[in-house]
Amino acid sequence: DVKVTQSSRYLVKRTGEKVFLECVQDMDHENMFWYRQDPGLGLRLIYFSYDVKMKEKGDIPEGYSVSREKKERFSLILESASTNQTSMYLCASRGTGIPYEQYFGPGTRLTVT
Amino acid sequence: EDKVVQSPLSLVVHEGDTVTLNCSYEVTNFRSLLWYKQEKKAPTFLFMLTSSGIEKKSGRLSSILDKKELFSILNITATQTGDSAIYLCAVEPHSGSARQLTFGSGTQLTVLP
Numbered sequence: 001d002v003k004v005t006q007s008s009r010y011l012v013k014r015t016g017e018k019v020f021l022e023c024v025q026d027m028d029h030e031n032m033f034w035y036r037q038d039p040g041l042g043l044r045l046i047y048f049s050y051d052v053k054m055k056e057k058g059d060i061p062e063g064y065s066v067s068r069e070k071k072e073r074f075s076l077i078l079e080s081a082s083t084n085q086t087s088m089y090l091c092a093s094r095g096t097g098i099p100y101e102q103y104f105g106p107g108t109r110l111t112v113t
Numbered sequence: 114e115d116k117v118v119q120s121p122l123s124l125v126v127h128e129g130d131t132v133t134l135n136c137s138y139e140v141t142n143f144r145s146l147l148w149y150k151q152e153k154k155a156p157t158f159l160f161m162l163t164s165s166g167i168e169k170k171s172g173r174l175s176s177i178l179d180k181k182e183l184f185s186i187l188n189i190t191a192t193q194t195g196d197s198a199i200y201l202c203a204v205e206p207h208s209g210s211a212r213q214l215t216f217g218s219g220t221q222l223t224v225l226p
Contacts, residue, residue: 004155033213040122042201042218043156058213090155094212100205101147102214104155 003027004105006091012111019078021108023091031094032074033058033102034066036087043090049074081112115140117217119202125223130192134220136202137184146185147214148176149201156201159187192224 007022025032031050035043035058045058047066055066063085067075074093078085088109092102116139126132138146145163149156160169162178162185169176173192178185189196199221203214 031212035216040218042117042119043203043216045213045215048213100145100212101158101161103158104149106154 004091004093004103006089006105006108008108009106010109010111012113013078013081014113015082017081017112019081019110019112021076021078021089021091021110023074023076023093023105024072025074025093025103026072027093027095027103028071029093029095029103030071031096032068033092033094034064034074034076035090035092036060036085037090037107038087046076081110083112086110086112115204115206115215117202117204117215119200119217119220121220122218123221123223125225126192127225128193130224131188131190132192132222134187134189134200134202134222135184136186136217138202138204138217139183140204140206140215142207143180143204144207144212145205146178147203147205148185148187149203151199151201151219152197159200189222192222194224194226197222197224 004025033048034046049055049068065077091105094102120135148159160176165180176187199219201219203216
């Protein structure tokens with residue numbers, strides 16, 4: 001079974017802090033994704049990566065950066081957390097062949113106070 | 114810009130009812146449509162649809178795609194309280210370096226005993 005893990009289930013940070021969210025997958029998938037999920041807005045893509053050290057902006061990259069130094073690990077960084085970044089953050093991975101679906105981690109609920 | 118619209122946004126039914134969830138989409142160069150179920154954790158994959166008119170079925174859940182009218186429906190018969198979840202629809206284009214998905218806002222289904 002594909003396993004995608006995220007470093008924390010719940011996180012509380014203060015405004016202005018630097019925040020790291022880590023995601024690890026064990027299926028040697030090339031593609032990894034970071035989403036945020038807010039009520040009524042669904043999943044919105046922040047950044048994705050299709051290979052080590054490769055990254056592309058998604059639909060809402062402002063205020064975020066990412067790092068992919070190893071194939072299995074994809075980190076989301078909030079350089080200076082703000083209250084409007086309070087959200088559920090979901091990581092996903094996907095291979096290039098069958099099966100085609102994305103596999104999701106359990107999510108990190110981040111609260112910025 | 115790719116777009117996915119789900120309806121209704123929320124639905125409350127009683128056990129034993131049948132429900133139909135809707136997903137309409139606009140996507141450049143459509144490749145597939147996916148349905149996910151999300152309880153209080155990671156979204157889990159339900160179906161992938163690529164061809165019009167072919168029903169995918171898994172137990173009490175079924176889904177069909179209409180590529181001409183650009184929509185899909187997810188049917189759940191004889192609903193149970195365990196079907197309570199957010200149901201997410203996503204589309205995948207042929208293009209994109211990581212074959213990234215565009216998600217709808219989801220339908221929150223609540224099944225009452």
